[in-house]
Amino acid sequence: MKLSDNGILRCGEMMAYYDISECYILRPNAMKIWNIMRTYFDAVLEKAEVDENYFPLFVSASVLEKEKDHVQGCMGYKSCKWIKSHRDLPLELNQWNNVVRWESREFLWQEGHTAHATEEEADKEVLEVLDHYRHLYEEYLVVPVVKGMKSENEKFAGARYTTSVEAFIPETGRGIQGATSHCLGTKFAKMFDIEFTNKEGKNELVWQKEKNLETFVLAHEIMTHGDDKGLVNPPKVAPIQVIVIPVPFKDADTKEISKACSAVKDALREAGIRAKEDLSDNYSPKWKYSHWEIKGVPLRIEIGPRDLAKKQVRTVRRDNGVKADVPRVGLVEHVKELLGKIQQNMFDVAKQKRDDACVVVKTWDEFVEALGQKKLILAPWSDEEEVEMDVKRRTKDEVGAAKTLCSPFDQPEIPEGTLCFASGKLAKKWTYWGKSY
Structure with missing residues (x-):
C-alpha cells in the first residue's frame, strides 16, 4: 500500500490548497527542498559566470503576436537587444521566478537564456546544461532519469530541438518530463532582428538556447520515493536530515x-x-x-x-x-x-x-501488451511524426494513449534491417514510449 501522492503532499506539510484552482501554497518543507536545489544550481551558474536577472512577468500584445507559435517571454528577446558585437557573446542570463499559465496553473521555475555566435557553441551549451539537470535529479533527488531528444511533435514549440531528462514512475506506469534544455536556433533572432557584428565586421544572427526547471520536480521526488508512511526525503535535499x-x-x-x-x-x-x-x-x-x-x-x-x-x-x-x-x-x-x-x-x-519496469519490444502486439502492463517501452522507430500520431490514436481506446518520451542519447545498436514496431518501415532510432503525466 502507498499513501496517495496528494496525501503525502498534505500530511508531509509540503503544500496546502488555495482558493484558486491549480494555485497552491508551497509550505516551508517544499520551499526548503526547492532552495537546496537552487543553491546547487546557483553554484553551477556562478562557476560558469552566468549572471542573474529578473524580468517582468508580462509581455506586450505586439510580442505575443510575433511569438504566437511559442511565447518565449521578455527575457529572451529583451536581453538579446544588449548584444552589438562578437565581444558581447556569449550572453548568459538566468532568473528564478513564478510563471502563470493563464486559466491553468502557477508554479515556480528556473529560466535561463543564452545567446551564442555559432551553432556549435549553442549545441555544446544545451548538452552541458542538461547534464547538470541530470546530476540534480540523480545525485540530489536520487530520481533516475534518461537524457534524450524529444520528438518533433513533443519538442518545445518554436524550438529547433528540445532535450530533456525523463523520469518514470513504475507504480503508475507513467513517464514524467523533467528539466528541459532547448536550442532555439536563429528563429527568434530573425523575428526580433537580433544581430551581432562578427570579427570580420559582418552582421550575423545569434544562436539562442533556453533552459527550464520547475517546481513539478518536487512531485517527481515524492512519486518516486513516497510510501504508505508518507514522504521519504533523500538526505541531500531533506529539510531535516x-x-x-x-x-x-x-x-x-x-x-x-x-x-x-x-x-x-x-x-x-x-x-x-x-x-x-x-x-x-x-x-x-x-x-x-x-x-x-x-x-x-x-x-x-x-x-x-x-x-x-x-x-x-x-x-x-x-x-x-x-x-x-x-x-x-x-x-x-x-x-x-x-x-x-x-x-x-x-x-x-x-x-x-525503473529498470525492472523497462522492456524492449519490436512488434505492435508486444508494444500494446507492454503498455497494458504499465511498462516503460524502448522500441525501434522510423522517427516520423505521422507514425507517432498514429500510435497515439491507435492506443487511446485500447490501453490509453501512448506517446514518445525521448530518444536516448545512449542509443543501442540498430541491426541492419530493423523495422519500426508501428509502421513496418526501416527504423532510424530507439525511442522510449509510454503513458505520461
Missing part, C-alpha cells in the same frame, strides 16, 4: 535524557548536519516517530535510559527501517556515513524499480 527523540520510561530521569538529546543535536548541527530535536512533552514517542516519518526525515535517533547508561543511541533509517545501536563516541562521523548510504540506497532501489 536527522530528528533526535527522547524515549523516557516512567521512572527515568527525563531531564538527563533531554539533555543528551540536545547535546547530540548540537554536535550534529556543528558538523553541518541539518538536525532537530523533538522534546515536546504532550506527545508519546510513538506519535513522534510517525509524525517525523510522514515528513520524510531520513534518519531518526532515539535516546532512552538504557542508551544513556550505555553511552549509545539507537538509529532508525527512514528508507528501509533498519535499526542499530551506535556508540556516542564517533557518532557524528557515523551519521555522516549513514546518510551517504541512505542516499545511495534510495537511488539504487529507485533505479532497480
Whole structure:
C-alpha cells in the first residue's frame, strides 16, 4: 500500500490548497527542498559566470503576436537587444521566478537564456546544461532519469530541438518530463532582428538556447520515493536530515535524557548536519516517530535510559527501517556515513524499480501488451511524426494513449534491417514510449 501522492503532499506539510484552482501554497518543507536545489544550481551558474536577472512577468500584445507559435517571454528577446558585437557573446542570463499559465496553473521555475555566435557553441551549451539537470535529479533527488531528444511533435514549440531528462514512475506506469534544455536556433533572432557584428565586421544572427526547471520536480521526488508512511526525503535535499527523540520510561530521569538529546543535536548541527530535536512533552514517542516519518526525515535517533547508561543511541533509517545501536563516541562521523548510504540506497532501489519496469519490444502486439502492463517501452522507430500520431490514436481506446518520451542519447545498436514496431518501415532510432503525466 502507498499513501496517495496528494496525501503525502498534505500530511508531509509540503503544500496546502488555495482558493484558486491549480494555485497552491508551497509550505516551508517544499520551499526548503526547492532552495537546496537552487543553491546547487546557483553554484553551477556562478562557476560558469552566468549572471542573474529578473524580468517582468508580462509581455506586450505586439510580442505575443510575433511569438504566437511559442511565447518565449521578455527575457529572451529583451536581453538579446544588449548584444552589438562578437565581444558581447556569449550572453548568459538566468532568473528564478513564478510563471502563470493563464486559466491553468502557477508554479515556480528556473529560466535561463543564452545567446551564442555559432551553432556549435549553442549545441555544446544545451548538452552541458542538461547534464547538470541530470546530476540534480540523480545525485540530489536520487530520481533516475534518461537524457534524450524529444520528438518533433513533443519538442518545445518554436524550438529547433528540445532535450530533456525523463523520469518514470513504475507504480503508475507513467513517464514524467523533467528539466528541459532547448536550442532555439536563429528563429527568434530573425523575428526580433537580433544581430551581432562578427570579427570580420559582418552582421550575423545569434544562436539562442533556453533552459527550464520547475517546481513539478518536487512531485517527481515524492512519486518516486513516497510510501504508505508518507514522504521519504533523500538526505541531500531533506529539510531535516536527522530528528533526535527522547524515549523516557516512567521512572527515568527525563531531564538527563533531554539533555543528551540536545547535546547530540548540537554536535550534529556543528558538523553541518541539518538536525532537530523533538522534546515536546504532550506527545508519546510513538506519535513522534510517525509524525517525523510522514515528513520524510531520513534518519531518526532515539535516546532512552538504557542508551544513556550505555553511552549509545539507537538509529532508525527512514528508507528501509533498519535499526542499530551506535556508540556516542564517533557518532557524528557515523551519521555522516549513514546518510551517504541512505542516499545511495534510495537511488539504487529507485533505479532497480525503473529498470525492472523497462522492456524492449519490436512488434505492435508486444508494444500494446507492454503498455497494458504499465511498462516503460524502448522500441525501434522510423522517427516520423505521422507514425507517432498514429500510435497515439491507435492506443487511446485500447490501453490509453501512448506517446514518445525521448530518444536516448545512449542509443543501442540498430541491426541492419530493423523495422519500426508501428509502421513496418526501416527504423532510424530507439525511442522510449509510454503513458505520461
